[in-house]
Each structure stands twice: as structure tokens, then as C-alpha cells.
Amino acid sequence: MFLMDDTIQAASALIIDSNANSRSLMSAQLRDLGVGTVRQTPRVKDARVMLEHQTFDIVLCDYHFDAGDTSGQDLLDELRREGLLPYSTVFVMVTSEATYAKVAEAAEAALDAYLIKPYTSANLAERLASARQRKRILKDIFEAVENQDFETAANLCLVRFEAKGRYWLYAARIGAELLLRLKRYDDARTLYEAIITAKTLPWARLGVARTEVASGNLQAARRTLENLIGELPDYADSHDLMGHVQMEQGDLPNALKTYQTAVTLTPGCLLRLQRCGSLGFYAGQRAEALKLLERAMSQGLRSKLFDVLSLVLIGLMRFDAKDFKGFKYAHDSLIAALERAPRSSRLRRFDLVFRGLAFLMERRVGQALVVAREFTEHADAGDFDLEAASLLTALWIRLSSQEVELEEMMPILRELGMRHCATKAGTEILVAMAENHQGAAEQFRDCHQQVFNVAETAMRYSLRGGAKAAVELLIHQGEITRNAKLIDMAGLVLKRHADKIDDAAELSQRIEVLHSRYVKPMAGSPAKAGRATGGVALRTAATAPA
Secondary structure, three states: OOOOOOHHHHHHEEEEEEHHHHHHHHOOOOOOOHOOOEEEEHHHHHHHHHHOOOOOEEEEEEEEEEEEEOOOHHHHHHHOOOOOOOOEEEEEEEEHHHHHHHHHOOOOOOOOEEOOOOOOHHHHHHHHHHHHHHHHHOHHHHHHHHOOOHHHHHHHHHHHHHHHOOOOHHHHHHHHHHHHHOOOOHHHHHHHHHHHHHHOOOOHHHHHHHHHHHOOHHHHHHHHHHHHHHHHOHHHHHHHHHHHHHHHHHHHHHHHHHHHHHHOOOOOOHHHHHHHHHHHHHHOOHHHHHHHHHHHHHHHHOOOOOHHHHHHHHHHHHHHHHHHHHHHHHHHHHHOOOOOOOOOHHHHHHHHHHHHHHHHHHOOOOHHHHHHHHHHHHHHOOOOOOOHHHHHHHHHHHOOOOOOOOHHHHHHHHHHHHHHHOOOHHHHHHHHHHHHHHHHHHHHHHHHHHHHHHHHHHHHHHOOOOOOHHHHHHHHHHHHOHHHHHHHHHHHHHHHHHHHOOOOHHHHHHHHHHHHOOOOOOOOOOOHHHHHHOOOOOOOOOOOOO
């Protein structure tokens, strides 16, 4: 038996391969190298759950799987993007000569090593030894990340990059990701551009676009992405970010086309299936949306990467199609999720939607109205975000189609609009949830215009020397509407003109109260904070994962 290093006997490994003979061979090879614990699975969806709940030191994953669309690269991309695979884990992709080009390109994107079939035990030992050595040399960086000391980890990466120390390019990628998490956008952009100068890489160019998005410069990001997509049309991550930019600009039809391209490139990617399915729902392409979301449900219902919102959208579509069986299956799946997290306010709200719709299916309109009113009582909460507002809208709209007088509905939807029509994208989401109710759709667009008018009036005050009046207007309207855009804008104007405002401290305190309740920073891991970039962002940063 050949021992690679002193710690290999304590290492654990996971083999992911649909071929039983290949799994047996790899298992024997790893044990010959001294690996202490070796587990194996033939299916990607089972591997995903295993990797989400257990840390492995080594993962050997085949690129191609005969049954299903998911590839090993899809699995790696999702786990890395969501922060569910520790940096310390060595991930080795096993591929045939035919798929070598794709895997070689992926090697630039956080893959530790790859093996081309057929390979020998010596090849495997060499790749593992090299990757494990890199992990040891960069151990201080990985330990800082694991301890959530991202500032220290980023600085260690910068030191190694500037000194061109061993594995500087790998460290630079980690450092740039960390700088984005820390909102050090200028430093992240500088690092990405330095990497491009040293060695032009697609992920570095994408990183520049990400800094532009994070800084609010959507037009610049769109130009960067258009150039990148033009040169590398098969680079799925660039389509993700382009779709996000198009969403933020309120361009739902083109965003949907972009996400559909990303799904075509990686048909087994759970996150992209849900992202495309959700946007298809908002864009009115319900048949396609249902197909994608139910495919995601069948592939990853037990996965941490599965967003339970998908179940609610499926429930809405099954309700509209009068499909009681499909509706009940989605509701039962939600109930199972709620049993696992009974204190989740998000899941309890989802359950209210299902309960209201179930009463409507049974023609118990009075009980459905009671549920809608109960859901409406949540609307004043600080964590009642665009996602919750869109679902509350969907429930009231379906109630209104039952030929009952609902005088209370339009005032309720107006309050939702004044709070959540902060961006063009948010407004279009609510308009989509209004279905064919012309009055509700027009009211949401009117709310967006009113919010815009308040912001424009405040800017005129500020430009004409009336900074205090601008801040007071924004605070007043923020208190009335709870609109995050107006609250944020009040803080920005005050910060810029604080030296000219005599009671700046008092105004700052009022803004902070509003901000802490309605515009909270993301709780938990910075990896979660980045989830919206490239996705359909409906949830506020304050909303806890569920």
C-alpha cells in the first residue's frame, strides 16, 4: 500500500459515478493509496444531499451520467456557488477524452484536478498529492474562510497575489470572491483586472462584471457581459449574470431568454432550473415554467439548493389548471418542509397561500377570505419582502375571480405597491402577479411612478441647496410607505450633506430606525448574500434562509 502523506489514513472520500465497475475500481485505488473512509453513490442528486450534510476530504466525480441531464460540473458549480463545498475539499473530475475540453476550461473555475479515462493509480496519486499539497500551502486562507474571518482571508490572498507566491492565481480567485462579499468592490475589480492582465481568464472578466453590478453600474456590466458572451457563448455563468442585469432593468422577456440559454447549457443545474422556471412564471410562460420547476422538484426536493418558493409557484399553476392531485402533492411537500423548520415565518406564509387556495378549490370562499386577511396582517412586518408581497397579491387576485365583492383588495394592493415598487424589476413582478386584473396592474405601475416622483423631488431639493428638506421628505415618505429605495436614498443624501444640516444626528437616528427594520443587512453567511446576483431577487436581505 502506497501512503501519499501522513494524514491520508484519516481522510474520507466520496465517489460519484453511475457505473458500478468504475466505482469499485476507484474505491480500490483510493484504499490502496491509504484513504481511510470511502463512500460511493451512482446518482448526482444523492451525492448533492450527502455533500450538503457531510464534509469529505476528497471527491472523485464522473463528468457524464447516463441517467439524467446533470453533469459532474453542474454539481460542482452549484455547491461552490452556494458555499456548500469547503475550500479544503479536493474535488477531482473524471472525464473521457470527448469531454476533456469542457473539463479543462472548468479547471480554471475552482476545480482542483481532473483525470482523463483511462487512467492509472499513479495518475490518481499524482493529482491527489498535488491538490492536497496546494490545500496545505493555502491552509491559512482556508482556515480563515472556515472561521468566517473573511477580511483576514482576503488580505492573505492579496499578499500571495502581490508576491506572486506559489498558487497565486488560485489564491487570487478566492481573494476576489471574498472582496466582493466584503463589499470592497474597487479592490475586487482591481484584482480581477490584474488577473486578466497576467492571464486572460473568463472567470476574471466575469468578476469585473460582478463588481460593476454590485456597484450599481448596470450599463457597464451589460457591455462587459455582451463582449464576454460574444466571445464565449457557452460560458453559462455569464448568462446567469446577464439575466440578473436584465431583470434589474425590468427587461423580463430578454432575461427569460438569457436564463433559458443557461439552462440549455447546463440542463441538470438545480439552481438554473428554478431560476428559469420562476422567471417563466412571472413572464406568463406557465407551461414551460411548470415543466422546469417540477423537474427541479424531482431532482432536488431534499437538497439545500431547492428553494421552497418553487413549490408555491407549482401550487399556483396547479390551482389555475384545477389539478387537485398536483396541487396536493406540492402542498404536502411544503408541509414536510414546514415540519422540519416549524419556526420559519417564510414557510408559514407559504402555507397560508396553499391553505387559501385549497379553500378556493373546495369553493369555501369565506374561509379563503379569512386566510387572505390573516396573510395580510403579516404585511407590516419588517421581513415582509417582495416575495411575500407577490404571493399575497396572487392570493387576493384569485379570490377576486370568485365573483365576490372585495372592496378591501385594491387598498391592500396599493400599500404593497407603495412599499415594494422600488425598482422596475420589482414592479414588473407585482404586475405579473396581478395576472389579467387591469386595475391592479395599473395601480402597481402608478405606485412605481409615485415613488419615482418622490425621489426626483428630493433630488431637486438637494441640488438647489435644500438638502435638509430632501432628507425630511424622504424620511417622511419612508415612514409612510416603508419603501427601501426612499429609506436608502435618505441615508445617502444625509451622508453627502451632513455638514450643512444642523440636526443631522437626529435625522440619522430616524433613518437608522427605518433602515434596521425595513432594509436590514443579510443575516448569516456572506455566501447567502451573493445568491441574488445572477438570480431572480425577490427576498430582502433580512429574510432568513428557509
